[in-house]
Amino acid sequence: MPELITFIFLSIVALVSAVMVITRHNAVHSAIWLIGTLFAVGGIFLLQHAEFLFAVQIILYVGGIMVLFLFVVMLVDIDVAMKQARYARQWQVAFVTALLLVAILGYALYNHGTGLNLPARPMGAAPALNTQAVGSALYQNYMLPTEIASLLLLVAMVGAVIMAKRKLQ
Amino acid sequence: MMHTEYYIFLSSALFTIGVIGVLTRRNVLIILMSIELILNAVNINLVALSQYFKSVDGQVFAIFVITDAAAEAAVGLGLIIALFRNKETVNADEIDLLKW
Numbered sequence: 001m002p003e004l005i006t007f008i009f010l011s012i013v014a015l016v017s018a019v020m021v022i023t024r025h026n027a028v029h030s031a032i033w034l035i036g037t038l039f040a041v042g043g044i045f046l047l048q049h050a051e052f053l054f055a056v057q058i059i060l061y062v063g064g065i066m067v068l069f070l071f072v073v074m075l076v077d078i079d080v081a082m083k084q085a086r087y088a089r090q091w092q093v094a095f096v097t098a099l100l101l102v103a104i105l106g107y108a109l110y111n112h113g114t115g116l117n118l119p120a121r122p123m124g125a126a127p128a129l130n131t132q133a134v135g136s137a138l139y140q141n142y143m144l145p146t147e148i149a150s151l152l153l154l155v156a157m158v159g160a161v162i163m164a165k166r167k168l169q
Numbered sequence: 170m171m172h173t174e175y176y177i178f179l180s181s182a183l184f185t186i187g188v189i190g191v192l193t194r195r196n197v198l199i200i201l202m203s204i205e206l207i208l209n210a211v212n213i214n215l216v217a218l219s220q221y222f223k224s225v226d227g228q229v230f231a232i233f234v235i236t237d238a239a240a241e242a243a244v245g246l247g248l249i250i251a252l253f254r255n256k257e258t259v260n261a262d263e264i265d266l267l268k269w
Contacts, residue, residue, distance in 0.1 A: 011179045018183055018206050022190030027198045034202050037183075041209045044176070048220045050228050053212075060235055065205070065242045072246040073198055076253045084260055087193045094192030101188055105181045109174075116174055118221065126223040133225045134232070142229050149236045156240030163247030166254070 006047060014040035025086060027073045031066060038062050052131040176217035183210035197252070197259045201245050208238045 017036035024030045042057040088094070111117060127133035138146050183206060190203030212231045219227025253259060256266075 007175060011175075014179070015182055015186065018186040021202055021206065022186060022194060022199065024199075027196055030199050030202055034205065037206065038209065041183075041213060044179070044213055045216055048176070048216050050216045050220070050231075053216060053228055053231055056232060056235055060239060061205075061209075065239055068242055068246055069198070069202065072249055075250060076198070076259050084195060086195065088195045088262055091193045094189065097192060098185060098189045102185055105185065109177065109181065116177065118173065121221060122223055124223065126220070127225060130225070130228075134228055137225050137229045138232070141226075145233060149233055152240050153236060156243045160243040160247035163244065164250045 003047065007044070010040045010043045010047065013037075014044070023086075028070070031069050031073055034069070035062055035066055038066070049126070049130060052134045173217050173221045176213055180210045180213040180217070183207075183213065195260050195262055197249055197261050197264070200261060201242065201249075204241065204245075205238060208234055 014037050017033045017040065020033035021030045021037065024033065038057065038061045042054050042062075045051075045054040045057055109116065187203045187206035187210060190206065191200050194200055194203065212234055215227040215231045215234070219225060219231075249259060252264065256264065258264070
């Protein structure tokens with residue numbers, strides 16, 4: 001029961017902050033509400049016994065990506081963006097598309113009243129030490145994907161520097 | 170043990186909010202933030218199902234998604250800086266250089 005109460009609390013925080021992110025005028029406020037959503041999602045990882053991902057979420061998302069976002073929000077001119085209308089011209093089309101998405105997701109989750117129909121849960125215990133299990137998986141079964149991901153980060157870093165550079169020599 | 174369905178409902182709701190943000194907002198920065206919301210919704214889904222199947226594979230995929238999110242944020246924000254320098258705007262409606 002305490003698990004359910006924690007889950008409901010974290011879900012409300014995540015969803016309310018997410019709605020605030022997409023409705024605020026000021027991009028700085030949006031960024032701060034996004035931090036709330038990211039923290040709540042981190043709490044949900046913790047609730048699911050994914051301790052390593054919780055740490056990654058806090059360090060990388062809240063600590064890294066959000067600082068990057070706030071930097072860029074401060075670099076571009078907020079006053080100009082504040083005076084303009086919040087929503088794009090095509091908001092009616094967007095509304096219909098979103099309704100369609102809700103209908104499709106609802107249909108998939110409802111599934112003629114049978115719910116999700118997940119396959120049977122495997123027997124046996126979950127790995128007790130989450131960080132150890134994730135680390136072994138990353139460096140044994142997922143060795144090549146991990147290397148490709150590190151290469152992707154390098155390319156993204158070089159790309160970001162080249163994009164933001166004033167003039168290319 | 171809680172129902173995995175609850176997590177998937179939460180993930181769908183967060184995904185939908187992110188999609189609405191991408192489709193309706195004008196500010197490019199907030200469109201990028203909505204993409205982060207979508208990626209977080211995907212991560213909730215991956216972690217919930219990884220817990221359900223008692224395997225860490227889903228969590229490893231969530232780590233790759235976070236890596237992609239970091240790369241996407243770095244390149245996207247670099248693009249926004251370059252765009253703001255050239256066009257003095259972060260409004261998605263005014264970015265129409267390829268339109269005629």
